[in-house]
Every structure is written in structure tokens, then in C-alpha cells.
Amino acid sequence: MNGKSFKQILILVALLAVPGFLYYLLQDKGKNRYRPLNIFGPKQVAATFHYKRGKKIADTVYHKISRFELTDLSGNHITFPHDSTHISVFDFYYTRCYSCGVQNRYMESVVSEYADNKRLQFYSVNIDPEYDSPSKLSAYTKDYKYPPGKWIFLTGDEESIYKLARGQFLTDVYRDSKYPDSVIHRHLLILVDTQNRIRGFYDALNKEQIDKLKDEIKVLIAEELRKVTDL
Template structure:
């Protein structure tokens, strides 16, 4: 009789242990961070970020091509980006408020991936009439920008504003890029090599930029090393 009770107790203990192990395993897979990032399209976003010109657009959203001027005075397009991951922001060199904080955080991103050839940082000036090539070159040097990793872009104002609103969804306000229009946004935007948006981040927040740095690592794992 004792042997039967002991065997029964042993079976119940084993069953209980099995239930605990299975429960832990299920819980792990439920709460563990996803190893893939979302792909953002206009209909998934806060509609205040989506320019009226592309609301209701169907299919995948991709960053449009552009032709701007970098801090070295050369033309810079998506062809120059190649198959690299992009982190984009919009700033101006004389900004006294959010832009200095954003630039410091972009420096952190550069430092975190200083030896990573598959990443490119793009900072677009929203006052291109003031941020000339020499001004951007000085600003880039001041912030220790590695030209292989970080480009500062100026050029046609309307094109830059269209990129901010219709490609990167970086600004909530509407406008036409004219003299009275102004984009002022703290957003950093993460873009994969297929030109799809994979994340939005507050570029003034060290905590959110920590998340960006982690997400870049996740995105790099999707790519084969060059």
C-alpha cells in the first residue's frame, strides 16, 4: 500500500513539475521581446503625421528618392545610401531648443555603431537657406561626425519639407515648404535597406534613443554582413 501511495505521490509531483515547466516556457514566449521590428505604413500611424496627399495610399510605403547637397558640397541621393539602414532627423544649426539635444543623441547613435558600415545617419536642415555647405561642414566637425556614418543635408527647401511629411512622417503640422512654413520635430526615424520605416523615436530622450540603439541592432540581424 505504501508503495502505491509513494508511486502516486511521485506521479503527481512529476505532473506538477511538468505543468510548472510548461507554464514558464509559455510565459517566456509571451513576454519576451520580439526579435523583429514592425513595418509602418500610413494607415497604421497617427493620422496627424500623415500628409493629406498620401492619406489612403495602398501597399507598402517607401522613402522617396531625393537629390540634396551634403556637408562636402556634393549631390547626395538614395543611390549614395545604397543598402544601408538609415536613421533620419530634421534640424537646423541655429536652433536653441530641441536640436542641440537631438544632435547629442545622434552622436550617441554614431558612437554605438562607429564601426558599422551598414548604418547611415542623415540630418536634414529645415533652414537650408541659412545652413549652407560651409555652415554644415563646421557643424559636422563640431559634433565629430564621421563622414562615412553621418551626413548633413541641405538643398531645396520644398523637397526637404516634402521628405519630412510624405516620406518620413516626421512632422504633424501641414504645409507646403514655402517661406512661411516651418518643420520643427524631435523625431528620429529608423528606415531599413528596403526604404521601409521600422521605428519612430524621441530624439531628445536618452531613454528612447537607447531603444533606437537596440532596434538598430535588431534590424542589423535581419541583414547579411557586407
């Protein structure tokens, strides 16, 4: 056997062995090994219990985003959650904010990556509705490419939106007292699961964080699919 043939055999063995090794790493007595995403927000111990491998474990009540209603750019009332099978990504923005343009370009890249995935829904909530009229918002959104209905731009009453951002999405949004034309807020993309729990906050001006979001969406999809197969 010459050296070239020996190398070819080694490569073939490696190609055959790697899938099996990965399968071994991902299995633990028939269960996938993966680290689920964190669940953000206040939580408390419930009075109920569940059992895992014979051990009694107290259930945990996690923060969930409550039902709310805003309007889209056509004036239609949009209620969240509109479908309990959707994973959602949210951000908060306004048109006079330069950094929000960068933020929504990154949002656009995530929308584009998951354009054909029916499990994903995207929302951008306007935080300057007194200035950002529906006509201004319609002109603003024409610069973005996305499938109809996949990425929904929402607006509504300013006070209600600020309470929603702080109380439900756990992110800072408030009018700058020194510069009334400015809204102080955190540039975040927020990942929400099908149970309306926050599973991740991502710096919307940082490409590495956006790449992390794209990867963690895949983890969350796997988590949701596993729940279905475990039923």
C-alpha cells in the same frame, strides 16, 4: 561535501544551463523567435500571395521612401538610397534651434556606438537652408565627432525638403507663420531598413528612446542577416 563546494556546483550548473535555456527560447522548429520591428506608414493588400506553413497569405505593400537627391556640405549630390544594403537613421534639424543641438548630440552617441558597423549610415537633413549656408553648417558640424562619410549632413531646396519630410518620412516640418526664423518640426530619429521602409520613430530628446533605438538597430540588423541566411 561541504556547503561551499555545493554552492560552487550550483553556480556551475546554472552557468551551463542558462545558454541552453536561452537557445530553447530563441528556437521554434529551427527558426529564431523574435518580434520584428513595426513597419510604419500607409499600407495596402497586394494581389500577390505567399505561403507560410502551408497557409496562403496575401502580400502587403508597405510605404517606402522614394529615391531623392540632396547635397552634402561639400556640394556633392547625394542620392538616397545609395546602397540597398544599408540601414539608415535620419533626423531633421537647423542651427538656430537649441533643441536640435540636444537632438544631434544624441544622434552623435548612436553614430559613435555603430561607428565600425558598415551596415549603418546616418543622415541629418537641414530644414532652414535659407539661413543655414554651407559655411554655417560646416562650422556647426565641427562640434561633432564622427568617422568621415558615416554621418552625412544634407541640404537643398527648402520646399523640396519640407515635402520630403512630410510625404516620405511622415514627420511634420513647416515654417512658423508667426516667427519666420523658427521652423516647427518634430524632434525624431527615424530608422529606415534596407528596403527603404520606416521601422521606427524615436523621441530625439529622450535618452530612454535613444537607448531603445540603439537596441532596435540590433534587432533590425538580425532581421537583415536572417533574410540573407534564409535565401
